Amino acid sequence: MLQLPDSIPRMKTPVSVDESYKLCRQLIVKYSTTFYIGTLLVEKPKRKHIWAIYAWCRRTDELVDGPASAITTPETLDLWEQQLESIFAGQPLDSIDVALVDTVQRFPIDIQPFRDMIAGQRMDLYRSRYETFEELHLYCYRVAGTVGLMSTAVMGVDTSTNTAPWNCHQQPYIPTEEAITLGIAHQLANILRDVGEDARRGRIYIPQEDLARFNYTEQDLFKGVVDERWRSLMRFQIARARQFYAKAEKGISYLSADARLPVWASLMHYSRILNIIERNDYNVFTRRAYVPQWQKLRALPAAWLRAQVL
Numbered sequence: 001m002l003q004l005p006d007s008i009p010r011m012k013t014p015v016s017v018d019e020s021y022k023l024c025r026q027l028i029v030k031y032s033t034t035f036y037i038g039t040l041l042v043e044k045p046k047r048k049h050i051w052a053i054y055a056w057c058r059r060t061d062e063l064v065d066g067p068a069s070a071i072t073t074p075e076t077l078d079l080w081e082q083q084l085e086s087i088f089a090g091q092p093l094d095s096i097d098v099a100l101v102d103t104v105q106r107f108p109i110d111i112q113p114f115r116d117m118i119a120g121q122r123m124d125l126y127r128s129r130y131e132t133f134e135e136l137h138l139y140c141y142r143v144a145g146t147v148g149l150m151s152t153a154v155m156g157v158d159t160s161t162n163t164a165p166w167n168c169h170q171q172p173y174i175p176t177e178e179a180i181t182l183g184i185a186h187q188l189a190n191i192l193r194d195v196g197e198d199a200r201r202g203r204i205y206i207p208q209e210d211l212a213r214f215n216y217t218e219q220d221l222f223k224g225v226v227d228e229r230w231r232s233l234m235r236f237q238i239a240r241a242r243q244f245y246a247k248a249e250k251g252i253s254y255l256s257a258d259a260r261l262p263v264w265a266s267l268m269h270y271s272r273i274l275n276i277i278e279r280n281d282y283n284v285f286t287r288r289a290y291v292p293q294w295q296k297l298r299a300l301p302a303a304w305l306r307a308q309v310l
């Protein structure tokens with residue numbers, strides 16, 4: 001279980017920066033094969049910095065989603081936000097933060113996406129329904145679009161082909177929108193995979209307006225009814241998530257050359273969740289849309305090809 005801040009903690013046993021990055025690596029290994037494989041494809045000097053960002057995001061998510069979430073209050077998140085401010089002020093308050101302090105000092109990383117992610121976790125504390133897609137979109141930006149912004153600051157953009165040589169004063173195109181969009185696409189896939197698990201906790205992320213459009217009720221959802229109404233509703237949700245993936249893909253070629261393969265690979269791995277949901281005939285209530293490791297490895301040559309030519 002990850003550490004929760006019951007008061008602003010002071011570091012008891014200081015760890016070295018290297019040890020702290022090791023702790024971050026252990027967290028990503030434990031929690032996510034997709035993103036761990038992705039980071040192994042990031043060039044070595046940048047890799048550990050993505051681990052530091054991952055560790056902070058994972059701990060933030062665990063506050064409202066993990067086993068200790070029952071004791072998380074708005075005050076817990078206030079303390080977490082103070083701890084964040086301290087990181088950006090160069091003062092780590094625990095051993096995992098040491099790595100992120102180092103990372104934010106080496107890259108042009110803005111604090112705002114981190115604050116926005118905490119605001120997203122706050123939404124989970126006070127709401128369990130979304131009326132419209134617009135409302136869900138804001139939630140998805142906060143909890144996942146923000147990760148796109150944080151990661152892009154480390155991965156960097158391509159400055160060689162990104163601007164025409166005769167236009168040397170022009171700034172390279174920064175694919176901010178596409179980076180946010182990829183995070184949102186992942187979050188939409190994540191929501192569809194976890195419909196059953198979330199329902200068991202009384203949570204429905206699929207917008208109420210969409211349930212109504214397909215004449216599918218909350219009661220149906222809590223009972224796990226899989227019928228033609230549900231399949232049509234899921235087809236609609238999957239198509240929408242894929243539109244977000246398609247928009248995000250257009251931004252990848254603007255990233256620095258070494259970052260394209262990891263982003264393509266994690267995009268292809270995570271978006272396979274949608275294919276598996278289809279293969280499971282849209283039963284997300286009693287079957288987890290799990291993407292096997294061999295499928296992730298099998299997608300690597302195609303990801304490599306896309307990173308070279310697209």
Ligand SMILES: CC(C)=CCC/C(C)=C/CC/C(C)=C/CC/C(C)=C/[C@@H]1[C@@H](COP(=O)(O)OP(=O)(O)O)[C@]1(C)CC/C=C(\C)CC/C=C(\C)CCC=C(C)C
Nearest residue numbers: 038054057058144147148151175179182183186187190251
């Ligand atoms: C290879 C690479 C650069 C990876 C980035 C790794 C990273 C820093 C991930 C952080 C993920 C995290 C813990 C976020 C906290 C909130 C959360 C849980 C969001 C969900 C992730 C999925 O995790 P998982 O399936 O393990 O979730 P649960 O078990 O259900 O808790 C999310 C769905 C969102 C993750 C979002 C991203 C990784 C952003 C992707 C965007 C980019 C890397 C920008 C690429 C740039 C362009 C131009 C397209």
Ligand SMILES: Nc1ncnc2c1ncn2[C@@H]1O[C@H](COP(=O)(O)OP(=O)(O)OP(=O)(O)O)[C@@H](O)[C@H]1O
Nearest residue numbers: 030031032033034035036269270288289290291292
């Ligand atoms: N059908 C399954 N077969 C084997 N292991 C499974 C299966 N479903 C879940 N698991 C286990 O549950 C863990 C979490 O599953 P999950 O779908 O989140 O994959 P993951 O490896 O964490 O990758 P990702 O980063 O894509 O979330 C996996 O690491 C795996 O150990």
Ligand SMILES: [Mn+2]
Nearest residue numbers: 031032033034
């Ligand atoms: Mn997972």
